[in-house]
């Protein structure tokens with residue numbers, strides 16, 4: 001293995017830079033040249049690359065975003081775009097690829113593997129929506145950002161005796177809302193995995209008020225409804241002043257948490273190690289505090305198990 005290409009694709013996530021740094025430094029330590037591909041698969045099609053040296057990844061482990069840039073590329077999914085990408089891989093002399101991203105990025109990785117390019121995937125998405133792994137890069141950083149906002153909103157919610165609906169990211173997966181709900185003491189979480197019952201939510205708010213509670217926090221995953229609509233219904237049904245906040249892209253940026261830096265570094269090194277051992281078609285994941293690797297096809301077939309225990313506990317603890 002002489003040359004490894006590395007790219008970040010899909011949404012960006014804090015911790016991606018730690019992974020890039022580890023790929024580069026671990027590669028160079030093992031006398032492998034690392035080629036950075038800019039803007040995900042788009043950069044492969046356009047042959048937009050940078051040679052990565054030891055110093056090119058200095059001072060990035062603590063930075064959010066990705067120094068390589070990220071993008072969503074439709075062209076890569078079309079046969080002409082994919083052909084161009086393959087031609088460029090050959091032209092650049094790339095013997096193996098490390099791709100950092102989510103589900104879509106891994107479908108692209110599968111295609112590269114099928115075309116004979118050894119590829120390893122590192123899970124990077126704040127949504128934590130990859131069932132084969134317990135956690136993805138960026139999830140815990142996003143959670144911390146959400147919690148900081150919840151605390152701030154709770155202060156003002158309390159002062160004014162209001163209900164606040166806080167909308168967080170998560171199109172198909174409610175993990176950010178669910179974990180932030182438990183760790184932030186929310187009255188209720190609304191997530192795509194569970195049909196919500198507005199009457200139950202309003203009852204909960206009124207029960208809290210009956211025992212002197214001044215604030216109510218409802219955390220809503222974006223894929224489960226619209227914050228404005230839900231807050232208007234709650235205000236109408238409870239008569240309690242209700243406001244909403246959409247946290248948006250603040251959740252995707254910022255200094256990566258210690259955990260994201262650790263797993264980013266470990267997975268970056270492991271990806272290079274696997275390619276060095278001539279392994280391909282693998283995705284990396286985290287279970288407990290261990291990094292593991294798994295066949296891409298099998299990993300992408302793992303079905304999501306809803307975390308009912310955490311959901312129930314959030315409800316019980318907010319009685």
Ligand SMILES: Nc1ncnc2c1ncn2[C@@H]1O[C@H](COP(=O)(O)OP(=O)(O)O)[C@@H](O)[C@H]1O
Nearest residue numbers: 010011041072073076101102103104105107108
């Ligand atoms: N089925 C697929 N086959 C090949 N490439 C894909 C496929 N799905 C997505 N991709 C590529 O991966 C990129 C990132 O996917 P996307 O779903 O946007 O983000 P994520 O990787 O975070 O899930 C897409 O823009 C596209 O270039």
Ligand SMILES: O=P(O)(O)OC[C@H]1O[C@](O)(COP(=O)(O)O)[C@@H](O)[C@@H]1O
Nearest residue numbers: 010011102124125126127169170171
């Ligand atoms: O970057 P975009 O296209 O605005 O995407 C926003 C989406 O990206 C996410 O942060 C994560 O998306 P990915 O699964 O593609 O990484 C979603 O929660 C959010 O809806």
